[in-house]
Amino acid sequence: MGGxxxxxxxxxxxxxxxxxxxxxxxxxxxxxxxxxPVSSQEFRxxxxxLHLFLRQLGLSKGDRCALLSENRWEWAVxxxxxxxxxxVSVPLYPTLTAEQIHYMLENSGSxxxxxxxxxxxxxxxxxxxxxxxxxxxxCFDAAPLAGPEPVTDAERREFEAATAALAPDxxxxxxxxxGTTGTPKGVMLTHANIVSNVLDSEPELAADDVAxxxxxxxxxxxxxxxxxxxxxxxxxxxxxxxxxxxxxxxQVRPTQLACVPRFFEKMHARMMDAISQxxxxxxxxxxxxxxxxxxxxxxxxxxxxxxxxxxxxxxLADRLVFSKVRQRLGGRIRRFVSGSAPLSRELAEFxxxxxxxxxxxxxxxETSPVISANRTHSIRFGTVGKPIRNVEVRxxxxxxxxxxxxxxxxxxxxxxxxxxxxxxxxxxxxxxIGKLDAGGYLTILDRKKDLLKTSGGKFIAPQPIENxxxxxxxxxxxxxxxxxxxxxxxxxxxxxxxxxxxxxxQGIACNGPAELVRRPEVVELMEQQVARSCQDLAPxxxxxxxxxxxxxxxxxxxxxxxxxxxxxREVERRYRDVIEKLYQNSA
Numbered sequence: 051m052g053g054x055x056x057x058x059x060x061x062x063x064x065x066x067x068x069x070x071x072x073x074x075x076x077x078x079x080x081x082x083x084x085x086x087p088v089s090s091q092e093f094r095x096x097x098x099x100l101h102l103f104l105r106q107l108g109l110s111k112g113d114r115c116a117l118l119s120e121n122r123w124e125w126a127v128x129x130x131x132x133x134x135x136x137x138v139s140v141p142l143y144p145t146l147t148a149e150q151i152h153y154m155l156e157n158s159g160s161x162x163x164x165x166x167x168x169x170x171x172x173x174x175x176x177x178x179x180x181x182x183x184x185x186x187x188x189c190f191d192a193a194p195l196a197g198p199e200p201v202t203d204a205e206r207r208e209f210e211a212a213t214a215a216l217a218p219d220x221x222x223x224x225x226x227x228x229g230t231t232g233t234p235k236g237v238m239l240t241h242a243n244i245v246s247n248v249l250d251s252e253p254e255l256a257a258d259d260v261a262x263x264x265x266x267x268x269x270x271x272x273x274x275x276x277x278x279x280x281x282x283x284x285x286x287x288x289x290x291x292x293x294x295x296x297x298x299x300x301q302v303r304p305t306q307l308a309c310v311p312r313f314f315e316k317m318h319a320r321m322m323d324a325i326s327q328x329x330x331x332x333x334x335x336x337x338x339x340x341x342x343x344x345x346x347x348x349x350x351x352x353x354x355x356x357x358x359x360x361x362x363x364x365x366l367a368d369r370l371v372f373s374k375v376r377q378r379l380g381g382r383i384r385r386f387v388s389g390s391a392p393l394s395r396e397l398a399e400f401x402x403x404x405x406x407x408x409x410x411x412x413x414x415x416e417t418s419p420v421i422s423a424n425r426t427h428s429i430r431f432g433t434v435g436k437p438i439r440n441v442e443v444r445x446x447x448x449x450x451x452x453x454x455x456x457x458x459x460x461x462x463x464x465x466x467x468x469x470x471x472x473x474x475x476x477x478x479x480x481x482x483i484g485k486l487d488a489g490g491y492l493t494i495l496d497r498k499k500d501l502l503k504t505s506g507g508k509f510i511a512p513q514p515i516e517n518x519x520x521x522x523x524x525x526x527x528x529x530x531x532x533x534x535x536x537x538x539x540x541x542x543x544x545x546x547x548x549x550x551x552x553x554x555x556q557g558i559a560c561n562g563p564a565e566l567v568r569r570p571e572v573v574e575l576m577e578q579q580v581a582r583s584c585q586d587l588a589p590x591x592x593x594x595x596x597x598x599x600x601x602x603x604x605x606x607x608x609x610x611x612x613x614x615x616x617x618x619r620e621v622e623r624r625y626r627d628v629i630e631k632l633y634q635n636s637a
Contacts, residue, residue, distance in 0.1 A: 060133075060216045060218055060222075060242075061241050061244060061245060061277065062136075062213040065130045065133060066134075066213060067281075068280040068281060069090040069093060070090075071090055073090040074089050074090075075088075076092075076286070077093060077123050078287040078302060079123050085287065095196070095200065095201055097131050097196075098201045098205065099201060100131035101130075101131040101132075101135050103196070104132070104137060104162070109161060110136070111136030111137070112136065112137075114137070114160045114224065115139060115140065115162045116140040116158065116162070116163040117141045117142065118146075118151065118164065118173075118174065119144060119164060119166035119267075119268075120166055120290035120291060121264060121266065121267050121272070121288040121289060122288050122290055124190040125166075125267050126286070126288070127195055128164045128195070133241075134213045135212055136212065136215070138221050138223060139222070139223045140154065140225075140226075140236075141223065141225060141267065141268035142154055142226070142268055143266055143269075143612040144170060144268075145606070145612050148173040148176045149177070151173055152177035152180060152181065153234070155183075157236060160184060161183055161185050161186075162185060162188065163184060163186075163188070165189050165190070166190045166191065167190070168189065168191060171189045217241075218240065218242035218245070219240050219242055221238055221240055221460065223239050223244070223270075224236040224237065224238055224239075225237045235462045235463075235465055235468060236464070236465075237270075237416050237459050237463075238459055238460040238462065239270070239418055239460070240460055243456065243458070244270075244274060247417075247418040247419070248281050250438045250440045251274075251278065251420045251423060253387075254384075254425065254426060255279065255282035256282065256283075257283035257284065259279075259282070259285070259305045259306050260285045260302060260303070260306070260382075261276075261284050261286050261287065261306040262298055262302065262304045262306075263287065263308075264289035264290075264291075264292055265308055266612055266613070269390075269612070269613050271308065271419050271613070272308055274420065279306075287304065295313075299378075299380045303380035303381060304380060304382065304383065305383060306383075306384065306385065307383065307387070309387065309408075310388065311390075311391050311392065314388065314397050314401065315394075315526075318400065318401075318523075319526065319545050321375070322523045322548075323545075323548055325337075326523075326548075326551065335370060335371060338367070339367035339370065339371035340400070340404065342360070343367060343404055344399065344403045345360060347402055347403055351402075351429060371404075372404045372405045373405075375406075379406070383406060385408070385409055386406060386409070387408070387411060388408050389411045389412065389413065389419070390613045391613070392513050392514070392517055394517035394518065395431045395432040396521040398429075399431055408429075409426060409435070410424050410433075411435060412434035412482075412492060413457075416459045416478055416480075417441075417458055417459070417480075421451075421480075422437045422441075422492045423436075433491040434493070436489075436490045436491055440456055441453060441454070441457060443486065444477070445484060445485060448483075449483040450479060450482065450483060450484075450498055451483070451492070452479055452480065453477065453478045458473070458478045459478075481497060481499060482495075482496070482498060483496050494513075495513075495514070496511035496513045500512055500513065502530065502531075502538070503532075504533075504535060505536050506536065506590070510590070512529075512530035515528075515530050515584070515587065515593070516529065516530055516540075518583045518584065518586075519540065519542070519584075522583045524545055525543070525583070527542075527602060527616075528541065528543070529618060529622075536633070537590075537594040537595075538590075538591065538594065539595040539596065539629070539632045540593045540595075540596050540597075541596075541597050542576060542596050542597065543599050544563075544566070544572075544598055549566055549572055549575075550566070552572070552575060556571060563600040564600045566600075567598035567599065573596075576598055577596055580593050581593075595632045596632075597625070597629070597632055603616060609621050
């Protein structure tokens with residue numbers, strides 16, 4: 051199949067080169083209980099048909115068109131139909147409320163909105179009378195996207211002419227940030243921004259790879275990953291919701307996945323829960339195998355020859371334990387990619403030990419998104435790898451990470467002041483605090499705005515502490531509280547299946563999470579687990595008090611973003627009374 055030609059400069063050219071491969075399984079599409087292949091020729095036909103339809107509606111280069119949908123093959127068809135026509139796509143999270151959708155549709159001036167389901171269509175309908183620019187709503191579920199008609203020679207020439215007319219600096223997409231700290235900003239990314247990131251990230255992909263695409267495509271992380279898959283001839287399988295991922299892993303048996311840390315945290319927690327309930331001999335075998343894997347990590351990471359005894363033990367551990375772990379994930383995964391939020395070092399080391407390497411990277415919507423990334427042959431735990439090709443990184447005097455390169459956005463839509471601040475001095479100011487080591491590896495310490503200052507003047511970076519806490523099998527989620535407080539405390543979401551196992555062993559009868567978190571025995575257990583997780587921290591960083599919450603943080607309640615980042619301010623507001631009680635009567 052060969053490599054891509056070097057002339058790819060726009061997403062339209064990327065599309066044209068990828069479908070020219072004549073790949074019979076360009077996509078795998080769920081139909082009933084089976085996955086059916088869609089060829090590159092059929093995909094090209096559908097994209098061309100929809101492209102021509104959008105032009106018949108009167109849309110032209112520079113017009114905006116929204117995409118409100120879960121991950122599905124129609125999302126890719128609509129996206130490429132827009133990209134080849136020079137239409138600016140405005141992807142929206144399907145979890146947004148009608149009012150949030152209204153703001154983004156109005157701010158962007160979108161003329162057409164693609165929606166996935168009647169539920170999404172109803173959201174738009176409820177605010178449509180306040181959207182004078184919106185002319186048409188097209189629902190994927192209501193009618194087939196692009197009919198069966200072939201593309202005529204005249205239509206093909208029209209389609210190819212529109213594709214050829216695009217320039218690298220043309221605007222490709224306006225992507226609204228998650229808004230963890232305020233009003234969402236529309237990030238303007240050009241074709242050159244995104245294509246440069248595809249070319250310069252150098253993902254380790256091959257034409258015989260199969261990828262699961264399940265993180266929201268409306269976020270640039272999964273979207274850029276999908277463009278990379280198409281660019282390298284990888285078969286792409288769209289999974290609409292994360293709950294369907296376990297089933298898809300077994301059915302599709304992918305080799306590549308882009309994930310967020312929460313995915314690995316939950317996978318690890320389920321694995322440890324299952325082991326804790328296994329017979330004693332199986333538990334001993336598992337923990338022996340994991341210790342063996344950890345002992346082998348330095349040799350494999352550094353490419354050194356292992357001592358014979360360790361090599362034999364690792365082969366046995368792999369045969370008896372690790373191969374079965376990988377089989378539960380389909381048995382073919384070569385590597386995971388992790389992004390969007392910090393991954394704990396402990397989790398990265400664990401999965402590497404069992405033969406599932408995680409390549410953690412770093413970036414933002416404003417950088418298309420990749421700034422730096424680890425590669426499987428040069429992973430350095432605790433870092434987000436080295437800056438990718440053509441991207442420069444430096445650390446400002448206050449510790450902020452600054453980036454410069456062809457991947458950096460044009461600016462924020464209709465926000466000149468915010469654009470000037472973000473691109474001050476010719477560098478993009480990420481808002482993250484980090485450091486570069488002697489080998490050029492980048493480590494993220496925390497968000498600049500998230501740094502907490504105790505009333506004693508000590509600065510605390512909450513994310514590393516929270517990652518330590520979430521690595522504990524009894525803890526599902528955690529938010530550190532310390533700003534302008536005498537000491538750090540934490541809101542803890544327990545891993546309830548693990549807690550229920552503990553109460554059964556203790557003979558404690560409890561009726562649901564609300565009762566569990568109030569039991570003195572459970573509170574004492576969780577305080578012990580928090581203390582254990584924090585024992586390696588500096589004294590001023592250790593959690594002194596905890597409050598147990600009876601439910602997980604949710605997108606619906608605005609406590610986490612659709613990319614699974616905690617909205618710290620919203621959590622603190624919602625649990626203000628709980629937090630205040632932690633500090634009452636404390637000397």
